[in-house]
Amino acid sequence: MxxxxxxxxxxxxxxxxxxxxxxxxxxxxxxxxxxxxxxxxxxxxxxxxxxxxxxxxxxxxxxxxxxxxxxxxxxxxxxxxxxxxxxxxxxxxxxxxxxxxxxxxxxxxxxxxxxxxxxxxxxxxNTNYTGNQLQKNKWLHYNSLDICMFSNSVKCNGKDMELTEKEYQILKLLASYPDKVFSVENIFESVWQEVYVNSASNTVMVHIKNLRSKMKKCGNCDSVVKTVWGKGYRFEENIPQNNT
Known part of the structure; x- marks a missing residue:
């Protein structure tokens, strides 16, 4: 009990x-x-x-x-x-x-x-959550990547990343459920909160491409957003630590 x-x-x-x-x-x-x-x-x-x-x-x-x-x-x-x-x-x-x-x-x-x-x-x-303690700032920590769950604040290898609101929302969605595969339709309706149409597929892919590009500039953080061919995207939580 x-x-x-x-x-x-x-x-x-x-x-x-x-x-x-x-x-x-x-x-x-x-x-x-x-x-x-x-x-x-x-x-x-x-x-x-x-x-x-x-x-x-x-x-x-x-x-x-x-x-x-x-x-x-x-x-x-x-x-x-x-x-x-x-x-x-x-x-x-x-x-x-x-x-x-x-x-x-x-x-x-x-x-x-x-x-x-x-x-x-x-x-x-959540490494900062203990027992009955509630927090006003929840961060997800994945080796060299830190994501704040309540504001557009992301650090990669200790460096602040300047993400658009949509890029941040996509990353937060994927990181909240590591290893869960999200289809393009899932991501669009969740982040944009609009009914999915075929043309929205390109919108999602462009945002993910830009997100990866910004993460790559900070080191190897871009490797966390994985493409699952024919299904969508998922977050890989076991990313290598950048020691440079």
Missing amino acids: EKKDKIILLIEDDFDIRNGIRILLESQGYEIIEAKNGREGLKKLNETISLVILDIIMPEMSGIEVCKKIRESWYVPILFLTAKSSETDKLEGFSAGGDDYLVKPFSYVELMARVKSLLRRCSVY
């Missing part, structure tokens, strides 16, 4: 779903703070929270809006709950700053697996 020091904020407007999740998680040793809407959830967010479970479809303030508000100031893992299952809907959630996505109806076994995975990722994936 998990220690009682794991506190989860559950934001869900459906009482039955909220109650069922609370009972399950409490039986596994977690402490649950409940909120029946987004505004209430934001008021209850504090430095003790280890995970946020957030419903997307809620009245007044959607889960996407809540997630964006959280990401303006805090890093804490966010698990979305939603009835939407399309790839575009998932990418919208990831773009807003969500870490994982669970489609209703879901099994409690699957929910527990996602919860434990996200809590485990906190202590491993």
Whole structure:
């Protein structure tokens, strides 16, 4: 059973779903703070929270809006709950700053697996995240590459990179999910937040080409953006350290 020091904020407007999740998680040793809407959830967010479970479809303030508000100031893992299952809907959630996505109806076994995975990722994936500490500045560190998750700030071999907002968003998207292959359509709809059309393919490729060019000037950082032929692009986290 998990220690009682794991506190989860559950934001869900459906009482039955909220109650069922609370009972399950409490039986596994977690402490649950409940909120029946987004505004209430934001008021209850504090430095003790280890995970946020957030419903997307809620009245007044959607889960996407809540997630964006959280990401303006805090890093804490966010698990979305939603009835939407399309790839575009998932990418919208990831773009807003969500870490994982669970489609209703879901099994409690699957929910527990996602919860434990996200809590485990906190202590491993982010080197500056410890226990119940929340951060206002989350950086991803990959050897010679450092990426700030809340502002257009990227360092390669200690040098600041001047990226356009779209280049930065592409890099951040790929780096947030290392080894996950993103199609050109995925990248365009996530970064540009527009419906994909065939002509958009060239737009994405040009931005990635420019991104790689800028990263190459800083050393070998361009090697992190890999082309997966016929499928799209992925982030390679095991990049070599530049010792020059």
